[in-house]
Amino acid sequence: MRILVISDIHANLQALEACLAAFPAHDVVWNLGDVVGYGANPNEVVARVCELGSVFVRGNHDKACSGVGDLAGFNPVAAMAALWTQKNLTPANLEWLKALPQGPVKPDDSLDLACVHGSPEDEDEYLINVHDAAEPLTHPVAQCTFFGHTHLQGGFAMNGTGVQNLHPSYRYVNQAETIELQLASGTTYMINPGSIGQPRDGDPRSGFALYDTDAAVVHFYRLPYDIAGAQQNILDAGLPPRLAERLSGGR
Numbered sequence: 001m002r003i004l005v006i007s008d009i010h011a012n013l014q015a016l017e018a019c020l021a022a023f024p025a026h027d028v029v030w031n032l033g034d035v036v037g038y039g040a041n042p043n044e045v046v047a048r049v050c051e052l053g054s055v056f057v058r059g060n061h062d063k064a065c066s067g068v069g070d071l072a073g074f075n076p077v078a079a080m081a082a083l084w085t086q087k088n089l090t091p092a093n094l095e096w097l098k099a100l101p102q103g104p105v106k107p108d109d110s111l112d113l114a115c116v117h118g119s120p121e122d123e124d125e126y127l128i129n130v131h132d133a134a135e136p137l138t139h140p141v142a143q144c145t146f147f148g149h150t151h152l153q154g155g156f157a158m159n160g161t162g163v164q165n166l167h168p169s170y171r172y173v174n175q176a177e178t179i180e181l182q183l184a185s186g187t188t189y190m191i192n193p194g195s196i197g198q199p200r201d202g203d204p205r206s207g208f209a210l211y212d213t214d215a216a217v218v219h220f221y222r223l224p225y226d227i228a229g230a231q232q233n234i235l236d237a238g239l240p241p242r243l244a245e246r247l248s249g250g251r
Contacts, residue, residue: 002211003210004029005191005193005211007149007193008059008151009196011040016049024219028053029052037061038078040236043093057116060117112143118147121135130163137188144183194221209221231248
């Protein structure tokens with residue numbers, strides 16, 4: 001099975017459209033949450049991801065923008081964007097966001113795989129370094145868990161030698177690239193496909209991943225998109241300019 005894993009689109013229509021045109025052949029799509037928040041096109045993005053598939057877990061922005069969760073922990077800019085999103089979502093899309101399930105979710109009983117937004121132990125927890133990942137890897141919910149939330153493509157692996165940080169190393173920042181990760185038997189993984197709409201690793205290109213279960217290979221992708229168009233949409237919507245500015249640097 002070829003599983004397309006996407007996360008953290010954050011209502012960035014330009015980024016999602018570029019990815020839709022470039023997604024590799026796949027059998028299913030697993031969405032790790034934060035479909036909305038920050039960006040200026042929440043309704044259009046919800047419509048498109050619903051066309052892709054039915055496997056979702058909710059993100060913290062999905063909760064906040066739909067009113068399921070509060071804005072505790074959100075900085076002022078993120079909180080303003082969440083309130084703007086809630087006001088501008090259609091009633092149907094608002095209800096759809098409210099109904100998104102909490103992770104971890106195991107989409108296929110025949111595969112030892114799980115999906116979560118943050119950590120399997122706390123959907124809002126950030127797994128940024130090996131210390132953060134040690135506990136969920138020591139007591140895993142699956143042999144391989146896909147997570148998002150940090151907007152940092154890569155992840156972590158654990159075997160007899162401890163926890164290893166997995167960080168794809170790309171050569172460029174202005175063209176499409178792919179890096180392969182061969183999964184090893186006897187190793188537990190937490191894999192982050194990266195963020196489609198809000199990269200935070202210094203690379204402004206959209207990120208996503210494809211997992212080939214037969215070959216046990218994760219393909220990480222980075223893809224350029226129309227950043228200027230996304231920035232203009234944010235400014236035209238009256239959202240905080242900082243949300244537009246940060247897209248250029250991938251921070």
